[in-house]
Amino acid sequence: MRPVIITANWKMNTTPADAGPLAADIAKATDVAGITRIICPPYTNISAVSDAVEGTGVLVGAQNVHAEPKGAYTGEVSADMLKGLVSWCIIGHSERRRDQFESDELVGQKTIRLVEAGISPMMCCGEQLEEREAGSAVATVQAQVKASLETIMAAGNGLPADLVIAYEPVWAIGTGKTATGADAAEMADAIRATIADVGGADYAESVPVLYGGSVTADSFAEFINEPSIDGALIGGAGLKPDQMAGIAATAAEAAAARANS
Ligand code: PGA
Secondary structure (H helix, E strand, C coil): CCCCEEEEECCCCCCHHHHHHHHHHHHHHCCCCCCEEEEECCHHHHHHHHHHHCCCCCEEEECCCCCCCCCCCCCCCCHHHHECCECEEEECCHHHHHHCCCCHHHHHHHHHHHHHHCCEEEEEECCCHHHHHCCCHHHHHHHHHHHHHHHHHHCCCCCCCCCEEEECCHHHCCCCCCCCHHHHHHHHHHHHHHHHHHHCHHHHHHCCEEEECCCCCCCHHHHHCCCCCCEEEECHHHHCHHHHHHHHHHHHHHHHHHHHC
């Protein structure tokens, strides 16, 4: 059975001074049974967050990693640098695809680095509004996932056992608009079909697919009530302990229902 996962992506928010107290508040607010909780602070606040959540069960992730193992890449952070500091890392977030022009192949390379370092990859994908309106959302997202997975396969070590995919329609990120649960579930099924093409049906069934894009305590139920969706990647609401409390409570209910079915 796939885990139910809620991940807070703090983006470029918090400081070393306020990240620890916020993480401690979120850990307390989300202390429910049966789900996986991850907080992804900025690099500079990883150690403050790790200290604050020690013993709570909350896992810590990074928001990005460089695609090369080491070298002359001023200002960048490698997978080896993150080893021991985080257990998860987001890759291919649409804000990085937009601002740093990250390609699907680069996202695949980053995944390879994470696997080498023993860090679990959370790979983002999602269509633009024009692609949704043109009816090409599914094809766009399938092409993203396929290209990244094929890059990983070409390295010769197969696909990561701990891969998670976060489907985040770009037009839903930070806008207050969400996909419908039905559209997100259709996309999760399409993503798994693509994963199955590359890595086989059993593997595809094992990969959690999260929804992201303006998830709140109010909207989360619509997504987690879809059997093909396994949790959320949460931006704005991930900085708010009361919102995270509501999301965690709904996640715990879903996890319990799945365990009993
Ligand atoms: P949002 O961000 O919840 O603020 O829309 C989600 C994300 O970008 O991961």
